[in-house]
Amino acid sequence: MKRKCTNIKCSNFRKHLSESEVICPACGMAPVKDIKNRKDSGQEISSLSKKIKSLRVGYLWRNVASFQLTIITILIYVICALLLIYADDLRNLIIYNNPSAKNTDIDTIPIGSAGLPSCDAALFGSCSSNHELLHSSESFKISKSIEQEIQNQLSGEILINLPNEMTLSTKEKVEIRIAKKGIKDLKKGLRGKGTPEIETIKISPIMKIRLIGDKFDIKALSHEVQPITNFDFTQWEWEIIPREVGNQSLEVSVSLIIKIPQINETLVKDYPVYEKKIKVKVSQFETMKLLILGVIVLLVLWIIISNRTNLTAWIKQKTINNSHENFDKVKSQVFKSVIIVLGNGNLGIGFPSITVQILSEGNILPIQHLGELPPAPEIIEVYHNWQSQYNGFIEEKNKISRMERKQGNVTSFSQVDIEKLAEELEEKLNKWLNAEQFLSIDRILRERFNRSDEIQVIIQSENIHVRRLPWHLWDFLKPYRKAEIALSSPFYDRTLKTAVTRNRIRILSILGDDKGINIDKDRQLLAKIDAETTFLVKPNPQELNEQLWSEQGWDILCFSGHSSSEMDGSNGWIYINDTDKLTIPELKNALSTAIERGLQIAIFNSCDGLGLANQLASLHIPQIIVMREPVPDAVAQEFLKNFLTGFASGKSFYLAVREAREKLQSLEQYYPCASWLPIICQNPAEIPPTWDSLRHTS
Secondary structure, three states: OOEEEOOOOOOOEOOEEOOOOOOOOOOOOOOEEOOOOHHHHHHHHHHHHHHHHHHHHHHHHHHHHHHHHHHHHHHHHHHHHHHHHOHHHHHHHHHHHOHHHOOOOOOOOOEOOOOOEOHHHOOEOOOOOOOOOOOHHHHHHHHHHHHHHHHHOEEEEEEEEOOOEEEOOOOEEEEEEEEEOOOOOOOOOOOOOOOOEEEEEEEOOEEEEEEEOOOEEEEEOOOOEEEOOOOOOEEEEEEEEEOOOEEEEEEEEEEEEEEEOOOOEEEEEEOOOEEEEEEEEOOHHHHHHHHHHHHHHHHHHHHHHHOHHHHHHHHHHHHHHOHHHHHHOOOOOOOEEEEEEEOOOEOOOEEEEEEEEEEOOOOOOOEEEEEEEOOOHHHHHHHHHHHHHHHHHHHHOOOOEOOOOOOOOOOOOOHHHHHHHHHHHHHHHHHHHOOHHHHHHHHHHHHHOOOOOOEEEEEEOOOHHHHHOOHHHOHHHOOOOOEEEEEEOOOOOOOOOOOOOOOOOEEEEEEOOOOOOOOHHHHHHHHOOOOEEEEEEOOOHHHHHHHHOOOOOOOEEEEEOOEEEOOOOOOEEEEOOOOOEEEOHHHHHHHHHHHHOOOOEEEEEOOOOHHHHHHHHOOOOOEEEEEOOOOEHHHHHHHHHHHHHHHHOOOOHHHHHHHHHHHHHHHOOOOOOHHHOEEEEEOOOOOOOOHHHHHHHO
């Protein structure tokens, strides 16, 4: 008898097995004996087939049901997505088919409880001051009327020409055109670089278009509100400049302007805003510049870091060897300079050869002109008369002056006489300077300078009478309120300076012989200045020398006390204490060292200092301030106060001197010609300092 495995899942299913196998070796189930007759065998096979079929159908149904569920889920997702995408279109379709659900979409007219337009909503025309409430039926009629007016508007076309790409900070043109249907060549003559887009829209007789973009500078070239004509298009234009890189939004707002006869109102209906993303990029030129700049910066940083030791040493050596050049580059007021060189000659025979050098701001080399001056011996006579009256008045009235007292006969001197002689001296001085031989120089100076210019006018001469003249009374200077006179020696040079480090401006104040004067006031004034001030009170010569030799150096030297000069101005001396007086040559080595270590300004707030200035000029000190005649104590104190205040506040050296000198005029009712006394003696090879430049180089 044959045996078969009845397990449909077994690999031996329907295969014959040997009679000796009690169970199937593949699945472990007992095999079924083969039936002898065919009928029984057929029934068995039929029953077995039904079981197999039922198993297959069940399996297939389960898989089909799972697949259907998946398909249904996907369809639901797709329908939801379509509903979200086309929600606005469905809403419009519902509104179109259901009149009760329609909305006029009048953006600028809020509807009140009675359905009336608000007065604030009308952009054109005027609204009556008071509206009466209407019945609901009337409100509905108005709404229908508004809808009907909108539907009645003609069909037209709009062309929007916006650029796709722009370059940062580069101007582009934007154009929008609207025309009625049938107008040809809507794209003709466009100047913008964009891609024109044309759409069909409802148009009204008057339309309004606005261009909006937060990241753009927008300049309208046409009016926002314009009429729409029958035979041609209407154009709106703008110039736009992008301010930021990236994708920037530019929006176009289009509005219909509609007249509603039923309510006698002009309303505005806005279309949905048209938005476009414009790519703003940096130009290739700008990118290249930034790239090159970045490479240069990195290269410089690499060089500095790699060579910082050598660079530090080089800077230090350069500072020591070229300190005078560094001083020239210090931030200070740049002057326009005039040097008037009075060569061989004197007031008795005139000056047949005068050279005028003009150095304007920004010029390296001066402009030079020639002239001459005629003899003027009467000026010497008037000056001597004035000087005699002035000196006598100071002593007779017992005015405290900073000049050594001289014994002699005392005569009567009148302030009126001094003032008359001063006027006469001024008149003769200007008559001399207005001589025909000198007029060409005067004209050139007036052509070269503006009245607002700061000008240093340097009179260069060795003649003592020329140096004593009140040059500030020259008519040429009167309209130039920022010009000041200085004296100079014909021989000058620049001293090679040694770099000295100091934290603050250093002032050496020498308080010398004070018989009959009050120099303690000078000390109080100097103590208030923001500087490191050392006071030497009646020092002996050795103490003064030691201080001038200070390793730290000095910026300003100020002497207060008695002094005097030879009549010819060749020499002068200062009284440093009650018994000792010194000349400049006796301090030559110490002063030369102080100048090398940075001494810029020497102030001799004492009498008759032209002899001192003449000696100091041989040492090439940059700037000196002296008094040309005996100076009353009150005048000296007032000048020092005003000069230090103005100079320390930021005024230029020359302007501070001029203002301080002119302020002395308030004392001339007591001390005639007080404003004549201070005078600058300038080394033309040096640049006048400012207070900030002194602080910078200290």
